[in-house]
Amino acid sequence: MTAGAELTPTSYITHHLSFMQKSVGTGDFWVLHVDTIVTSVILGILAFGFLWWVVRGATAGVPNKRQAFVELAIEFIDDQVKGIFHGDRHAFVAPAALTVFVWVLLMNAMDFLPVDIMAKILGAMGLHEWRMVPTADVNTTFALALAVWFLMIFYSVKVKGLGGWIHELFCSPFGSNPLLWPANFLLNIIEYVSKPLSHSLRLYGNMYAGEIIFLLLGLWAATGLAGTVFGAILGAGWAIFHILIVVLQAFIFMMLTVVYLAMAHESH
Amino acid sequence: MNINLTLISQAVAFAIFIWFTVRFVWPPLRNAIEIRQKTIADGLAAAERGKHDLELAARRSADVLRETKDKSAELLTQAERRAQQIVEDAKAAARVEADKVIASAKAEIDQEAERAKQQLRERVAELAVTGAEKILRREVNAAAHADMLSALKQEL
Secondary structure, three states, X not given: OOOHHHOOXXXXXXXXXXXXXXXXXXXXOOEEEHHHHHHHHHHHHHHHHHHHHHHHOOOOOOOOHHHHHHHHHHHHHHHHHHHHOOOOOOOOHHHHHHHHHHHHHHHHHHHHOXXXXXXXXXXXXXXXXXXXXXXXXXXHHHHHHHHHHHHHHHHHHHHHHHHHHHHHHHHOOOOOOHHHHHXXXXXXXXXXXXXXXXXXXXXXXXXXXXXXXXXXXXXXXXXXXXHHHHHHHHHHHHHHHHHHHHHHHHHHHHHHHHHHHHHHHOOO | OOOOHHHHHHHHHHHHHHXXXXXXXXXXXXXXXXXXXXXXXXXXXXXXXXXXXXXXXXXXXXXXXXXXXHHHHHHHHHHHHHHHXXXXXXXXXXXXXXXXXXXXXXXXXXXXXXXXXXHHHHHHHHHHHHHHHHHHOOOOOOOOOXXXXXXXXXXX
């Protein structure tokens, strides 16, 4: 939207889907998405700062509304984790699940901000090309999924020992007969590859698609007043439906994290 | 879908946020919740105990009440019986006393009558003598007629 005259649907969508990139080295890999990083870190600091602020003043007596709200969230997460993970969940898994849920929920919720208004505001601040939804950046979802993946391997090795883990790679799920080793190993490799892929791409795909649909609905505004009204109504409908997707995807991401970590703790 | 350094930085941010939550957010609130849960559980247990105690006390008070009622009823019958006894005793005593009074009165009356008869007897002899004296108009020897007079006295 830098120049209204040359605005086409393609340029409009491309503009909204461009990251604010900053190259820190040579090659395609050494690039930072400043918008993704800054938005996600600000959201994280706000969310966990808020939690910390509430928790510091937490009382075992009658809680105030703020504390009751945070407790509600924590109890909700704790209940979910309790059903899946059988171990000392308070040591790591439950708080990690809380982190994932809160952070992903807030990053997803950025999708509610109206794209064009945000583009105007940020553009006025000199920030052209700023994508507000960090989870619509595959780097974010992959980062989270890979972190969970490493934690999964770490806990597998920690709980079963390195030998136990390697034994499991070759001897489950079919059995410990040497003839079955290749099949077992192949299946385990597929599982280890597919877990982070499905984990991250599910969230990314949902958020990216949601963003695209908002942009497509935004295009109605180019057809005149009637189109603008129509687009606004459709946009509101999609936004309402999107509330479900945002919360559901954050919840699914959290649940998968817990399931993967729980599986790593259990020996077959 | 271009993977780049953003992935690493996001993973680092994620790790830091997890560490922060594990270290600073989860444990204090968890503690507060657990302490409160314990307090509530204790309170509920105390309430349950209180209810039980109340039930026991109610049962005991009902027992005491019934016992007291029984005892008071017993006392009442005893008192009634005793009152009746007293009335009976009083009646008997009164009867005895009355009999005694009647007897003594009778005795006195008898005595009085006897005395009156005695006097009458004494006077009859005298009257007879006087009458005879008047009839005969002469002196009658009292000694000579003593036998007759005493016989007359006996007839009265």
